[in-house]
Amino acid sequence: MTDKLTGAAGRAYVANAIRQALRSGDLVPGQRLVELDLAESHGTTRGAVREALQDLAAEDIVEIVPRRGARIRAVSVEEAVQITECRSALEQLCARKAATRANEEQRAELLRIGAGMRQAVADGAWDTYSALNQRLHELVVEASGQEVARRQLERLNGPMVRFQFRLALRPGRPAQSLPQHLAIIDAVAGGDPDAAARAAAAHLDDVIEQLRSPATRTPVPGR
């Protein structure tokens, strides 16, 4: 357990640790990531950290400027909107395909998720709702069989964790998004491709609107 994480193992470990720290707010945009510090605090070598940072840079999570090190990249509201617009385009594709291609088990799980979401909103169980939300998006992509789109969506979500986080916690947000999610579920489970695409588009248009409203903007510490 106190073994030294070496090389390739450390690479993935450090990358995950940073992703996690970003999600939980331990790292904020603009923050410097010093190779030696990370190496020591995670029990790895500088080489492993270096490669982990390269990976994160490829995911647009950190920004590496030569000779000056790596920082957590700041995402502007405008960029968050553009990211969500791309998500919308890709998720419409997936929803449309999923409506045609989903198998019986997947359709059944969709319905279960829908029931769970209703219940979670009724109970005020926001963590549960958030988890179901994530699973719903995953499942639609999975059922669509669009491997390529799945990879693209993963990349898009990387830098967005902070915004998503804020959004889900906004009071009244689950109640607002519930009918949109149920519409997606109905259309996909019911096998109506056009309706599925429309429902996905409507949902993400609403997310964009929320992103633009000032309440969701999180102040970025200077420097």
Next chain:
Amino acid sequence: MTDKLTGAAGRAYVANAIRQALRSGDLVPGQRLVELDLAESHGTTRGAVREALQDLAAEDIVEIVPRRGARIRAVSVEEAVQITECRSALEQLCARKAATRANEEQRAELLRIGAGMRQAVADGAWDTYSALNQRLHELVVEASGQEVARRQLERLNGPMVRFQFRLALRPGRPAQSLPQHLAIIDAVAGGDPDAAARAAAAHLDDVIEQLRSPATRTPVPGR
């Protein structure tokens, strides 16, 4: 000129050299990329080559398997279709935005490209047509102001160069795609977002159909 390309410079240089070699057919899918060989043939160090390979792996152009080195990744027809479906989703988004946001100069260039394409088809000038085609797609994305989508599309095109290449050279192909391109130009330059999205979708649906037809399949050497 005979200077040794060191570190950061060599990294970009080698990555570009490989991309170029793939485009021109000097490298074929499945081919092994040995670090030391590449380092010597390009006058760099192994370290630089290593990083270049990481970059190419992030672009899905090469596949790195631990302890076994890097190979040019093979793209199946099914994957090419999925890539094009994603391109379709994103280019619809861009075409729609471009119809609204393009400035006068951009609309003028679109019309010039359209005229040039007509001429090129009439003259049988396929290289010119291919160049204009590329510029058209670029310009639509540029005019849309969708930086995020632009990056995503770049990534998607990386592994596709071979297929695109084949497609453009197929006899009769320019004549077939010309009206589709003109429809995109008309809609974007004319400021009709819905028509622009429809035209982009129609064009890429046709590309998908071409990809599926056996004539475009290029045999992949075993091993």
Next chain:
DNA sequence: GTCGAACATCTTGTCAACAATCTTGTTGAT
């Protein structure tokens, strides 16, 4: 002739030390 085991060679993975560059803090002049 074919199969398998031992061996030789090639290739990638890892590390530690060194060099180059940037950042920060201090000093001194105006």
Next chain:
DNA sequence: ATCAACAAGATTGTTGACAAGATGTTCGAC
């Protein structure tokens, strides 16, 4: 008090050597 020049420290970039693993080859048994 402000600023520029400088020095000390911190941080990243690069290299070369070695270790670990994979691949190919030879040789012998059957």
